[in-house]
Amino acid sequence: MRQNAARRTALLDGAIEVLAREGSRGLTLRAVDTEAEVPKGTTTNYFANRAELLAQVMTRIQQRLTPDATQLADTMSEKPSAELVATLLKQLHARMRADRSSWLALMELRLEATRRPELHTELTRFFAAQLDGNIAFHLDAGLPGDRITVVLLYLAMLGLIVDDLTVPELLASFPVDDLIDAMAQRMLPAQG
The missing domain is CATH 1.10.357.10 (Tetracycline Repressor, domain 2)
Structure with missing residues (x-):
């Protein structure tokens, strides 16, 4: 998994925006790529699966709040x-x-x-x-x-x-x- 902290944060922030706007059904790794304005497949390079992404989203929300x-x-x-x-x-x-x-x-x-x-x-x-x-x-x-x-x-x-x-x-x-x-x-x- 990739370790660029700024990119990981941007992806997590993108996931938060997708969740807020489209709900959990709209949260796909591809939707996060689009929201974070990164090349397709970038989210997959940082998170093994959707469950891992969701777990890290909670931590990012805590940081933001x-x-x-x-x-x-x-x-x-x-x-x-x-x-x-x-x-x-x-x-x-x-x-x-x-x-x-x-x-x-x-x-x-x-x-x-x-x-x-x-x-x-x-x-x-x-x-x-x-x-x-x-x-x-x-x-x-x-x-x-x-x-x-x-x-x-x-x-x-x-x-x-x-x-x-x-x-x-x-x-x-x-x-x-x-x-x-x-x-x-x-x-x-x-x-x-």
Whole structure:
């Protein structure tokens, strides 16, 4: 397999765009070649098969959606509070809007995993690691709430993100920032 890191990243980014635009059925190695604007057969030189490509797409999506370390450090300089949690959730939402393709690709992978046991196992591992990381970050930062609170926030944000991606008109009369503020205030214990 080829090792040109920049080319591999371009192919993975191409795969994300194909998944977001055409769904998992449209994701072929040839479609990735076309999206990445590389010669036919290039994707085959980097990935042994579609399953390997999908596994690496998850890692690339994680890289694309990871918050900027400097911005996160600036945000975390604030005192732990429900307001800080709301700020973090708003930043998550902003990242979703800035990289809509990655979120749509993740949704496509979730759907594909319902039909492919090997992908289901890999995706479950991926999301479990993400959730465990979010819980650890929250607790280690001294933010209000416990493990269950973080899971509830995760589930609420997932619903908000799915609706924003798929039927944004549904929540058009509810400003997202106001919803996130209310979610944090209502779900997090008062600091005292």
